[in-house]
Amino acid sequence: MQDLWLIGIGTGNPNHVTLEAVAALRDAALILVPRKGPGKEDLADLRHQILDRIGSPAPVAEFDMPLRDDGLPYLQRVAQWHGRIAAIWARTIEAHRPEGPVALLVWGDPALYDSSLRIAARLHPMPRLRVVPGISSLQALTAAHAIPLNTVGGAVTVTTGRRLRDHGWPAGAETVMVMLDGECSFQHVAAPDAEIWWGAFLGMAEQVLASGPLAEVTPRILALRAEARARHGWIMDSYLLRRGPGG
Structure with missing residues (x-):
């Protein structure tokens, strides 16, 4: 064997x-x-x-x-x-x-x-x-932004962009970690109080980060992502969403 x-x-x-x-x-x-x-x-x-x-x-x-x-x-x-x-x-x-x-x-x-x-x-x-x-990208992303993955006693859901797009914010989750999202599904999230911590090429010299209120920072993330993908020919990114100011 x-x-x-x-x-x-x-x-x-x-x-x-x-x-x-x-x-x-x-x-x-x-x-x-x-x-x-x-x-x-x-x-x-x-x-x-x-x-x-x-x-x-x-x-x-x-x-x-x-x-x-x-x-x-x-x-x-x-x-x-x-x-x-x-x-x-x-x-x-x-x-x-x-x-x-x-x-x-x-x-x-x-x-x-x-x-x-x-x-x-x-x-x-x-x-x-x-x-x-x-x-994992969970660890690399939270380390890059110097934030905890979870709130005190709070639930975390790890999901995909496809599921976020099709089903919306997971029920009961204060924090949502999203992977495999080639379509930037965060731009369709109906959560006006949400914040986002996004990163691409995590841990690499090419690392790119952005964070802030979801509604405000979404256009910047879309632009950064498009630029990075065009420059490298591929991209690996992930992001964390949390309701309220920093959880």
């Missing part, structure tokens, strides 16, 4: 890589690195920089990420995409026949809005999994 290690590497800052992750990457027999297509080469480059920095001796196998079929309903589209990725992992591992653990460098933390664990579950036979936690 193959050992598969899913190693969280944080949100882009090489200093986010924990000592546990460093040790695991040095002990791996093969490291898989995804390529996400034109304009996103620096995502793979950053993974190589991390490996060079820690002195990992393992061979690296790059693979091309498949595209999603946008003609399918969302859940069916994601399920099909996960299946295709699992097949690519299996072929890549079989081609290299590593005599030891296979490692994947996972952006952020493997347990939070990342598909690696679900994709691994599609492999046959099922590998022995090890998860090395990483700094």
